[in-house]
Amino acid sequence: MATRALILVEGGPWGCGLLYVQAAQRLGLRPIILSADPASTQYDNFASERTETICVDTDDLDALIRECSRLRATYGIAGITSQEEEVxxxxxxxxxxxxxxxxxxxxxxxCCDKFTQRELLAEAGVPMPAYRVAVNATEVESAAAEIGLPVILKPTVGGGSSGVRLCRNVDELAEHTAYLLGGKHIRVPSPIQRKWQSSPRVLVEESAEGPLYWADIMGDQIIGIGTGDFGPAPHFVYRGSTMPALLTDNEHKRIADVSLSCLRALGLGWGPTGIEFRWTTRGPVVIEVNPRLHGTPTPQLVQAAYGVDLITEHIKLAIGDQCDLSTRHSQTAAARFLVADRDGILDWIHGDSRAADIPGVAEAKFYVPLKTPIVRKGDWRDCIGHVVAASPSVAQTEAIIQRAVHLIDWSITPFPTLGE
Structure with missing residues (x-):
């Protein structure tokens, strides 16, 4: 009988790709990764997992079909999936x-076109911030004047807060408009990002004020609702998150109802969906709907809080098995991101293994190898690691995670300045 394989199209951002590989192996599957850049450092930790990584243009559907057809001669392809929104x-x-x-x-x-997403949600009456779409600086300026400063500027495609910025005055608006329209926020263009570059569009949105919440959904079932916070404006770099969020029954129901309205409006409902909200004076307003799992460490947070392994259950769906979303336990889980404090070379890391040994710590992990050049972008790439902890109470979890983070230290040596 042929070995059953799970095809992963791209490995996923730091952390999640490895989790998919490990979950596939626990299910008795052979994970095979198809990647346009198998030499990327994100695959450095995969070697010990005995995975097969094949170079293929993952932007080219025909090339992927040919490669999967070739693999079918050797393996039984049980399923094909990915955690990366771009593919x-x-x-x-x-x-x-x-x-x-x-x-x-x-x-x-x-869903991946944020303007199209907004239009579909608006047609369905889903509460959202005021928004406009613009294709040039004049239209951005006009839209901002209509909505009123401050506004959020973001590209119509992409994730991880890349290119997202709060613009508080006309100078910041002009500066970030030029940055976005120049495509400088795009690191490795995907097909939709290349399309965006050829016909750039910018979303100008009302700055929704209020606590941040998110919902993790599998199919049409809400697994949990968490809360989080960002670092200082004007960027949106996550600093911490907690699950479950402290909500009244009515608040929980309102977020759940809006979440299900999003699924219906966008035609989603198979597999994972992540939805982000701000709780404003109008209640929950939708900031973004992602047709995928939220990135690491949210899957670890869900597992620590409820015992539900979203990655394993996603793979089960992809291979046609019945998934099990039942709660195994109920704890308060929290994550703290380790965020680069400067640009430079990551020279050393201390204390992460000691932090991982603290009772209640589920994970203490760095994503970035030593000697890696770090250039902060004001998005998810500024996060170099995280700590996840869980316990029966909010206060206990907070104490555990504070103790763990206090043990961890690192050094980033600034890049030499000109003339040194």
Whole structure:
């Protein structure tokens, strides 16, 4: 009998890709990664997992079909999936070609275009911040004047807060408009990002004020609702998160109702969805709907809080198995991000192993190898690690995570200045 394989299209951002590999192996599957850049440092930790990584243009559906067809001569392909939003619509098309369970590619594509997403949600009456779309600096300025400063500027495609900034005055507005329209926020263009570069559009949004919440959903079932906070403006770099959020029954119901309205409006409901909100004077307003799992360490947070392994359950769906979303336990889980404090070279890390040994700590992890050059971008790439902890109470979890973070230290040597 042929070995059953799980095809992963790209390995996913730091951390999540390895979690998918490990979960696949626990399910008795052979994980095979198809990547446009298998030499990327994100795959450095995969070597010990005995994975097979194949170089293929993951922007090219025909090339992916040919590679999967070739692999079928050796393996039984049990499923195809990914955690990366940029290729998730392509994954849906691949699944359709090979008659495997997967996401609806049209729904994913609509959701990945943030303006299209906004339009569909607006048609369904979903509460959102005021928004406009702009294609040049004049339109950005006009939209900001209509909405009123401060506003959020963001590209219409992308994730991880890349290119997202709070603009508090006309100078910041002009500066960030030039940055976005120049495509400087795009690190490695995907097909939708290349399309964006050829026809750039910028979302100008009302700055919604209030606590941040998010919902993690599998299918149409809400697994949990968490809360988090960002570092200082004008950027949106996560500093910490907690699950479950302290909500009244009515607040929980309002977020849950809006979440399900988003799924219906966008044609989602297969596999994972992550939705972010701000609780304003109007109640929960939708900031963003992601047709995928939230990035690391949210899956670890959900598992620590409820005992539900979202990654394993996502893989089960992808291979046609019945998933089990039942809660195994109920604890308060929290994550703290370790955020780079300067640009430079990461020279040393101390204390992460001691922090991991503290009772109640589920994970203490760095994503960035030593000697890596770090250039802060004001987005997810500024996070170099995290700590996750859980206990029966909010106060106890907070005490555990504070103790763990206090043990961890690192050094970043600034880059030499000109003339040194």
């Amino acid at each position: 998730y619509a392509t994954v849906g098309k691949l699944c359709g070609h090979f008659n495997l369970p997967g996401p609806n590619p049209a729904s994913v594509e609509r």
